[in-house]
Amino acid sequence: MATAPKHDPSLGSGKGWVFRATDVTKIYGEDVVANDGISLSVEPGEVFGLLGPNGAGKSTLVKQIIGLLAPDSGSITLGSHDLVADPGVARQLCSYLPQAQMPIDSFRSREAIELTGLIRGGDRPEVRRRAGELIEALDIQEWERSTGQQLSGGVKRLVGFAMVACIPGRVVILDEPTNDVDPLRRRLLWDQIRVLGDSGVAVFLVTHNVLEAEKSVDRLAIIDRGKLIAQGTPSSLKADDRARMRLQVMLVPGSDTPELPAFVQDHARVSHNLLTVVGEADASHAIRWAQGLMDAGIAEEYALGATSLEDVYIRLTGDQSEEPLAASGGA
Amino acid sequence: MAALDAEFKIRRGLSYWWDGYTRMVRWEFIDIRGIAVFAIVIQLVIGALFVLGVGLFFDDIPLRSAQYLTTGSFVVCLITVAMVAAPQIIAAQKMSQQYEYRWSLPVPRSAATLAWFTVALAIGLPGALVALVVGAIRYGVTYDVSAMIVPAVFAGLLTAGLIGYAMAHTLKPMVAQLTATALLFVVLGFAPINFPPENLPGWLATLNLWLPFYPMAVVVRSALLPGEAGNVAQSYLVLGAWAIGCGAAVIWAIGRRK
Secondary structure, eight states, X not given: OOOOOOOOHHHHTOOSOOEEEEEEEEEETTTEEEEEEXXXXXXXXXXXXXXXXXXXXXXXHHHHHXXXXXXXXXXXXXXTEETTTOHHHHHHHEEEEOSSOOSOTTSBHHHHHHHHHHHTTOOHHHHHXXXXXXXXXXXXXXXXXXXXXXXXXXXXXXXXXXXXXXXXXXXXXXXXXXXXXXXXXXXXXXXXXXXXXXXXXXXXXXXXXXXXXXXXXXXXXXXXXXXXXXXXXXXXXXXXXXXXXXXXEEEOTTXXXXXOOTTEEEEEXXXXXXXXXXXXXXXXXXXXXXXXXXXXXXXXXXXXXXXXXXXXXXXXXXXXXXXXXXXXXXX | OHHHHHHTTOOOHHHHHHHHHHHHHHHHHHHTHHHHHHHHHHHHHHHHXXXXXXXXXXXXXXXXHHHHHHHHHHHHHHHIIIIIIHHHHHHHHHHTTHHHHHHHSSSOHHHHHHHHHHHHHHHHHXXXXXXXXXXXXXXXXXXXOOTTHHHHHHHHHHHHHHHHHHHHHHSOHHHHHHHHHHHHHHHHXXXXXXXXXXXXXXXXXXXXXXXXXHHHHHHHHHHHSTXXXXXXXXXXXXXXXXXXXXXXXXXXXXXXOO
């Protein structure tokens, strides 16, 4: 079911303002550079993904947008508003779902959503209507009257999203919104994120779940060790990998990485999962090689497919999404 | 600026402040809903038992001691909430990362802070009043309540609250919790709240003139007991200085972004 915040002419036109971070640098203590000259912009109606491994500096950037931290240099603006100079305005213009769970243990779900809507400046009938719509759209009616401490982590996450989306700011910042959410409701949540964007809100989505982000964002940036290392649409980022394919070989647990043939252009090993990149022209060789590994008892199975955003991500950051395991060699 | 504000529907001014305040009062009430009744009952029990318990130190409590005990307990109850429980709760919020979310809400920080105090006062006041009632019944203490009780309670609570709030916002959470606990013993044992300052060594009595605890007791007592003067004007000045100092620390701490 498609639901949307009431159409606001100044919001929904999708014109006239841009959220912009310019050369944002944040240094903790003497020399820990959490953000290093980050520049990006998000337009109204756009779902923008910020991807990066743990500790890359994603949450630090978000906290500077909402005014919880101040950058050491650089600017953050929304239209003509300077969000760094006026954090009070930043809090009105941006709504924020933090990575940690919402502090709503004593709140009933609907109560938390409605009160947040009122705090965000919504009027009572509008807030009630929106809360009802979101509860239905996220399929959490069953827990409408449950208190936060009775909710599972995933449902609490969905209530948190509804709190943020009830009366959204111009920019909605979602820090890992799908954490703990079951696969079915994840889809409902992604639908609602898209609906938010379509209503004219700029959605700023922080995640390390590359596979989900690939399907849902309009544009994205990849951040690693505080630096922005790539930015563009998912397909533009995959452009370099267009003539390449991904061969994934599941090795027998405990076995060594086999010797790689010359046509393997890139590889990474995560646990017993060997990820390799091969040219399209070498696809048949790759299948024969993988089949040989299985015949020799080194591999259990393999899969050959088009490269995904995850391959780009691994190539750029040397990290595997959702699996904080060390990649050996490769990328 | 006004055109820009209108374009983005930026809210400012008194009605924005008031809406934020009333909604945050509701937020804070809901937040402690599960333990509110328990917390109030505990405060009532502390208020009553403290007055009765300390009376057991005496075979036959003299009237002046009883007066000090009951009015002092009134002050101690308010201090317990504003200066001890409040920083401990904020420290717990900080440790569970709730604190950041609260500060990301679009509410003026002064409104959010005052909302928090409103709820703390609602929890603490019944216990403080019970101390006075129990003192009257058990020891026959009579009160001559003057209108000055309003500024006295306000000044005492504001100062105690700002000290507690400054501790909570400037110290590391664990340090704030331990300091708040330690402060309770200082207040009970070494500040002439429940006993006259003459009972202390001279230097400690003098020191207490400049610390905030004794002046809180002086201003409250002078508004409750007939013929009880003390140095009320100086006490208000000392409380004012502490409130301003801690208020500045609070404004710095909650306005600061690391």
